[in-house]
Amino acid sequence: MTSPAPLGDTALVEARASLHAVTWLVWAVAAAVTVQLAPNPAYVAVIVGIAALVVEVHGRDSAIARAFPAFVALGASFAIIRVVLTALTTHGVGSAVFTLPEAALPRLLGGFTVGGSVELPVVLQSAAEGFAIVGLVAVFGAFNAVVSHYELVQSSPRSFYEMGLAVTVALAFTPSTIAAVTATGLADRARTGGVAVRRGRVLRRALPVLESGMERAVALSESMDSRGFARLEPSRFEHVAAWCSLGALLAFGGAFVALVGRAGRAGTAFGVAGVVLLAIAITAASRATSRTRYRARRPRRLDWFVMGVSCAAPLTVAILAAVGDESLRWSATPLRWPTVNAGVVVATALLALPAALRPARAVTARPVVVARRPLQEPAR
Amino acid sequence: MSVLSYRGVGVAYPDAPPVLAEMDLEVSDGEILLLVGSSGAGKSTVLRCANGLVPHASGGRFSGDVVVGGRSTRQSRPRDLADVVGFVHQDPESQFVVDHVEADVAFVLENLGTDPAVMRRRVEEALDALGIAHLRDRSPATLSGGEQQRVAIAGALAAAPAVLVLDEPTSELDPQGAEDVLSAIARLNADLGTTILIAEHRLERAGVMADRAAILRRRNGGPARLDAVGPPATTLVDYDGAPTVTHLGALLGWDPLPLTVRAARAHVTNEPPLSRSEATDPPVAGERLCSATALEVARGGHTVVRVDRFELAEGEVVALLGRNGSGKSTLLQALAGLLPAERGRVRRETRISYVPQDPGTMLFRPTVRAELRETLRLLGREDDATDPAIDHWLGTLGLGDLAGRHPRTLSSGERQRAAIAAVGVGGATVLLLDEPTRGMDAESRTALEHAIRGHAGAGGAVVLATHDVELAARVATRAVVLGDGDVVAAGPAREVLAGSLFAPQTLRVLPPFLTVDEVATALARRRR
Numbered sequence: 001m002t003s004p005a006p007l008g009d010t011a012l013v014e015a016r017a018s019l020h021a022v023t024w025l026v027w028a029v030a031a032a033v034t035v036q037l038a039p040n041p042a043y044v045a046v047i048v049g050i051a052a053l054v055v056e057v058h059g060r061d062s063a064i065a066r067a068f069p070a071f072v073a074l075g076a077s078f079a080i081i082r083v084v085l086t087a088l089t090t091h092g093v094g095s096a097v098f099t100l101p102e103a104a105l106p107r108l109l110g111g112f113t114v115g116g117s118v119e120l121p122v123v124l125q126s127a128a129e130g131f132a133i134v135g136l137v138a139v140f141g142a143f144n145a146v147v148s149h150y151e152l153v154q155s156s157p158r159s160f161y162e163m164g165l166a167v168t169v170a171l172a173f174t175p176s177t178i179a180a181v182t183a184t185g186l187a188d189r190a191r192t193g194g195v196a197v198r199r200g201r202v203l204r205r206a207l208p209v210l211e212s213g214m215e216r217a218v219a220l221s222e223s224m225d226s227r228g229f230a231r232l233e234p235s236r237f238e239h240v241a242a243w244c245s246l247g248a249l250l251a252f253g254g255a256f257v258a259l260v261g262r263a264g265r266a267g268t269a270f271g272v273a274g275v276v277l278l279a280i281a282i283t284a285a286s287r288a289t290s291r292t293r294y295r296a297r298r299p300r301r302l303d304w305f306v307m308g309v310s311c312a313a314p315l316t317v318a319i320l321a322a323v324g325d326e327s328l329r330w331s332a333t334p335l336r337w338p339t340v341n342a343g344v345v346v347a348t349a350l351l352a353l354p355a356a357l358r359p360a361r362a363v364t365a366r367p368v369v370v371a372r373r374p375l376q377e378p379a380r
Numbered sequence: 381m382s383v384l385s386y387r388g389v390g391v392a393y394p395d396a397p398p399v400l401a402e403m404d405l406e407v408s409d410g411e412i413l414l415l416v417g418s419s420g421a422g423k424s425t426v427l428r429c430a431n432g433l434v435p436h437a438s439g440g441r442f443s444g445d446v447v448v449g450g451r452s453t454r455q456s457r458p459r460d461l462a463d464v465v466g467f468v469h470q471d472p473e474s475q476f477v478v479d480h481v482e483a484d485v486a487f488v489l490e491n492l493g494t495d496p497a498v499m500r501r502r503v504e505e506a507l508d509a510l511g512i513a514h515l516r517d518r519s520p521a522t523l524s525g526g527e528q529q530r531v532a533i534a535g536a537l538a539a540a541p542a543v544l545v546l547d548e549p550t551s552e553l554d555p556q557g558a559e560d561v562l563s564a565i566a567r568l569n570a571d572l573g574t575t576i577l578i579a580e581h582r583l584e585r586a587g588v589m590a591d592r593a594a595i596l597r598r599r600n601g602g603p604a605r606l607d608a609v610g611p612p613a614t615t616l617v618d619y620d621g622a623p624t625v626t627h628l629g630a631l632l633g634w635d636p637l638p639l640t641v642r643a644a645r646a647h648v649t650n651e652p653p654l655s656r657s658e659a660t661d662p663p664v665a666g667e668r669l670c671s672a673t674a675l676e677v678a679r680g681g682h683t684v685v686r687v688d689r690f691e692l693a694e695g696e697v698v699a700l701l702g703r704n705g706s707g708k709s710t711l712l713q714a715l716a717g718l719l720p721a722e723r724g725r726v727r728r729e730t731r732i733s734y735v736p737q738d739p740g741t742m743l744f745r746p747t748v749r750a751e752l753r754e755t756l757r758l759l760g761r762e763d764d765a766t767d768p769a770i771d772h773w774l775g776t777l778g779l780g781d782l783a784g785r786h787p788r789t790l791s792s793g794e795r796q797r798a799a800i801a802a803v804g805v806g807g808a809t810v811l812l813l814d815e816p817t818r819g820m821d822a823e824s825r826t827a828l829e830h831a832i833r834g835h836a837g838a839g840g841a842v843v844l845a846t847h848d849v850e851l852a853a854r855v856a857t858r859a860v861v862l863g864d865g866d867v868v869a870a871g872p873a874r875e876v877l878a879g880s881l882f883a884p885q886t887l888r889v890l891p892p893f894l895t896v897d898e899v900a901t902a903l904a905r906r907r908r
Contacts, residue, residue, distance in 0.1 A: 062479050062519045150478045165477070172479040175521045180741065186718055187742035193733035193808040194717050197758045207744035211788060215740070216474040222437055223475035227535065228462030228491035292493050294486035295500060 018058070019354060021151035023303040026310055028143035031351050032136055033314040037321055038348070039132040040330045042338045046348045047135050048072070051142035053355040058146040063175040071141030072134065079130025086126035087118050094121035094333060121332035128330055146354075154293050157282050161291070169220070177213065184208045232291075237284045244281035248274045302357070309353045316347035382406040383542045383575050384430055384465075388444035390603070391425050391434055399425050401603035402444070405594065407543060407577050412569050414586055414612060415579040416619060417596030418821040419791030422604035423547070423579040424470075426596065430545045430577060431465035432458045449542040463492055466536025466544045470551055470792075470819075472528035473521075481523075481531050482507070482516040488539045506538040509572060510564050524704070526557020530564055537568065543575040544568070550582055551792065551819040554704045555847050555882075558582055562589070581821060584623040584885070587612040587639045595619055613639060621822040624850055624885040627896045631903070644889045666694030669810050669841050670715065670732060674724035677707075677714040683722060684710045685865045692810060692843065697836045699852035699873060700845040702862035708845035709737065711862065712812040715843070733808035737815045739799035743787040748779055751787060751802040759806055773801040776834050778827035793817075793824030800831065811835060813844045817851055829855050853877055853884035853894040 035047055052068075059065045088100075089112055096117035104113050149171055153164030184205045189196070251274035258267035299307070320343060321328055327341040384407040392398040399422045407413050417423050428434040432453035435442035446453045449464035458467075466488075469475050478484040485506055489499040507513040510530040520528055529549050536544060546565065550558035562582065566589040568574045580586040587593065593612040598604045608615045616622050617630070617637040625644040629637040638644035672690040676683050685707040692698065692715075700708045713719040715726055716734035736742060745751045752770045761767065774783050777797040782790060787798050796816055804811060813832075817825055832842050832855050846852060852859055852873060859876035861869040869876050874894055877883050886893050893899045 060519075061517065061522055063521060148480065148483075150480055150483050168478055172476055172519075172521065176473055183736065183738060183741040186713070187736045187738075189718055190713075190716060190734040190736055191742060191755055191803055191806070192758050193731045193803075193806055195759055204744065208741050211744060212740045215788065216471070219469055219471060219474035220477070222433055222458070223467075223469060223532075224477060225437060225458040226431055226433065226462060226465070226467035227477075227488040228459045228539070229477075229487075231457075231459035231462060231491055232493070291490050292496055292499065294483065294490055294496070294503065296496065 018148070019146075019306060019357070020155075020297055020299045020303045021147050021149075022155050022299055023306050024143055024147040024354075025152065026307040027351065027354060028139055028147075030310040030314050031139040031142075034317055034348060034351065035132055035135040035139065037314055037317045038328045038344055039129070039135075040328055040338050040340075040344075041128045041131050042330075042340050043328070043344055043348055044131050044135040046345060047351065048138045050349070050352045050355065051135075051138040053352060055142050055145045057355045057357075060146060060148070062145075062171070063178075064171060065145035068141045068145045071144075072138050075134040075137030078137075079127070079133050082130050082133075083123060083126045087123050088114050090122045090126075091116055091119065094119045094335070097123070121335060124335070125332040128332070151297070154296060157285075173213075173216070176216075177209070180209045180212055181205070241281045241285035244277045244284065248277035248281060251277060306353055306357075309350050313347050313350040316350075317344060320344060320347070381409045383409050384446070384448045384577065386426075386429065386444070386446050389426075389429060389446060390443040391422075391429065391440060393438060393440040396440075397601065398441075398603040400429075401605070403604075403606055405606060405609070407575060409542075410569070410573045410575055411591040412566075412576045412578065412589060414583075414590035414593040415577065415596060416581070416583065416593060416616065416621060417579075417598075417604070418620065418823050419793050421596045421598050423596055425604075427467075427545050427547045427577065427579055429453065430543065431461045431467050432456055433467070459491070462488055462541075463539050464542045466533075466539060466541035468529070468532050468536050468544070468546045468549050470548045472525050472532055472549075472552060475532050475535075476520040476528075479519045479521070481512070481518050481520055484520060484531065485534045485538050488535060492539060502538050502540065506534040509537060509568060510534045524557055525553045526560040529553065529557070529561045533561070533564065533568075537574070543577060546576065546578040546580075548579050548581065548819070550580065556703065559585070562586060565589070581621055583612075583616060583619075583621060584625070584640055587616050587623070613637075624896060625889060628886055628889060628899065631896055631900055641885055641888050644885070648889055666839070668693050669730050670726065670728050672715065672721075672724065672726045675714065675721055675726065676723040677710050677719055678722045679710055679719070683865065685714065685862070687711065687724075687867055690715075690860070690867075692841050694839050694841060695836050696841045696858060697832055697856050698841075698843045699856035699859045700843060700862065701847070701849070701852060701859060701876075702868070706862040707865040708862055709814050710865075712814055712843060712845055715810075716812055728810075730809040731807070732810040732812065733803045733806055734812040735800050735803045735814060735816065737818070739787075739792075739795045742799050742802065743795065746786055747784050748787055748790075748798045748801070749774070749783040751798060752805045755802050755806045767805075769805050769807065773805045773831075776827075776831040777801045777804075778823070778830075791821075791824075792819030793821050796820060797824055797827060797831075800828070804831070804835070809840045811840065811842045813842065813846075815845060815847070817846060817848045825851065849877060849880070849882055849884045853887065854897070 031047055031051070035044055055065070055068045059068070091113060097120050099117045100115040102113050102116035105111055149168045153161060153168055156164055187208070188201065188204050251270050255267045255270035255274060258270055317328065320341070325341055325344065327339040327344060330338040386403050386405040389400060389403045390398060391400040403426070415423050415426060425434055428438065429446050430448060432446075434440075436457045448461060451461065451464065453461065476484050477487050482503060486499060486503045489502060494502070507516055510533055512527065512530050512534060515523060515527060515531065520531055523531065533544070533546070533549070550561050553561065562585050565576060565578065569576050569589070578586065590612050592610060593615040594609040595607040595615060596604050597607045613636060616639065617626055623639055625638045625641055629644060629647070634647045638647065668691060670692040672687060675685070675687045675690065677685040700711065702708050710719060712734055714721055716732050717726065717728070718734060743751055745754050749770065752773060756767055756770070774780050777800060779794070779797055779801055782794060782798070787795055790798060796818065800813065800816060816828055820828065829851070832844070836842055844851070844856070856873040858871065859869075859873040860867055861876060861880070869879065874892060877894065878887055878892060884894060886895055886899065890899060893902070
């Protein structure tokens, strides 16, 4: 059995605690904005590299953290599909690399030509745009890999708690659901002793997963109930919040209807009313709950520093864009190598600051301290 | 002083006969009360009454009163009782709310609105009490079953409840994980004085640590009653699910009846009751059904199993032993052709079917009988609604009375049997069973053993991957021990099991006898 952790251990964790969830949110938004402002493939490559580095250093021990390569692959496949579609439908920009048989679509489907000449500038241009999408997806994947979703939920306005909790529960359920899908496929093949039956296979494999999922959902709700979830009676504030939310919903609906009917003034009035009611609902709901937060952290000085430096990246790039930096965007006509401005690279590299920080124990992918006890073999 | 008291409690679920009637039980402060009974006897119902999950979450009719920490569950819902009753479920995986151990342990305290400073201390203490401080930053999904269950207990303990209620916390675990969980529970009681109400079937361990044991029995479909409440040593001895040594003691007329191997050996040192030559050996095997040579199987890019030679013949029952992750399931799946062999090959002379570890991955029809028919339908024997094989398999596995039930409403042992029947009905000569006794009670186990012997006796063969050496001792003719993917030991079951540190209980008390039945046969022969 493990000996109790010495008291000093706790202090150590506190001193080197991971970056705050809000810090990571700011970092991710800053990185995404930078990609938008400087979609030059050279700069995007820097950001993809930074995202991978940040995951490597700060990746958490969770399924979604291990899914970072899958995120990038997903982005890349999306980009490739986009390149193919664009190359097949855009013509007359530059010299053809090769020519495919072509077909004109009927007018109803847009009337454009599919196939024909595949042109180098078109391919490169859409590849560059696709790469910017890969950059955005990489940033999103990195954010999910390093952030504590539960801390993010706790840091959001309290009226969002239930909604956020549902998301974290879903995240916690994902790995086992994936495992269940694999296991069900195996069981289906095993049942007949090697005789493959294709008909009705989807249903045979989906039903056990769904039924097991239902069982687990019931068990989880009982577990939450047993652990006091939602035990406090709704207070006066919660009634206020509920009515205000309903009012806000109706007001936004009214605004939408008004805008469709081109009644601009009424639309604005409804919209403003909706915003006001929503604000009241959020404040009231936040007051209502008497839940407390475990180890609620405020962003520390280091967090503020990281947030500041992260925001400096898109700000610098925005200033350079305003001054008229030609290198930020790259165009395939006329065909030339992307130009690189050292200033933009330095600004982008600011986003790598978190990777330079020593990872806290709280976020290392393979906890070091486990070795106190002989490691259990993972189930194969 | 009583912390939890049941007074005249009766429960009937909607559209079902009463499960529990007029039950009285007092759980005193600081004790461990062990609740035993076969599956379906109503153990879960009794436990779920403790924090009001019955009737608040279950519905149905509820009579009598349960008072815990001075509050009645009639007025208080489970969530209102979260500070008095800590509740731990059977399935470790489905009770986590947050993908982070430490935050999950703190969940109950956040709901109770505990002061942050107090909360911080409580979480640290709960982590230490269960010995899981080193896991604090892990994701529960990446932990082993035993670790997950200890995290769940910490999550209940953090609120410092007056009583901790555990519903078969080790039934889904391997022996090592179960051992960790049970010793953690024993320590909580000994060091912190936590009152514990636990349903458990590993009696050789739980029976020793409990202060009192209560047996729940249902007779002829009537409501369950508490048959006996008292010290485990006297209460558990006439219970079906008692440890093997207890049955052995009863056979040899020992007094007092032992619950542990240690207690049983004390009787033997006085007078060895039987000579060593009186053990019989199992029948010889017949024709070869399946063989593998120089087999290597990989999973996720790593070679998981390396087996030089594996043969299976008619009439054989092979027990595949080894810790979690030693490659038992992988070998079975490779033999069944569900996983490709990286090197070497498997020769199958006949059809081989594999029964997966978790029956929930397979069963989806509305009744048990329909599950069996589904297999026949998949095999193209659609018209055989009255196939004699269906009734044969329902009969040998003792599922006759359960044929009309929905598989999801069965206990885990019954479900496991239903899965085995659903695969067996397909008519494969070789059956590969993966952990068939997980969560099984004595009755299910007996039915399973009967079916295994019957199948092997009728010219088939069975391979079981199991942690259960008692089962291996009772049914296996041969045993193979895997360690880290290699065959560590192989041979006749008696030889392999006898040389093991984890030998079955009878063998440790009366070598070379493997089972109580063997001892009984030898005794009968001597008397003749």
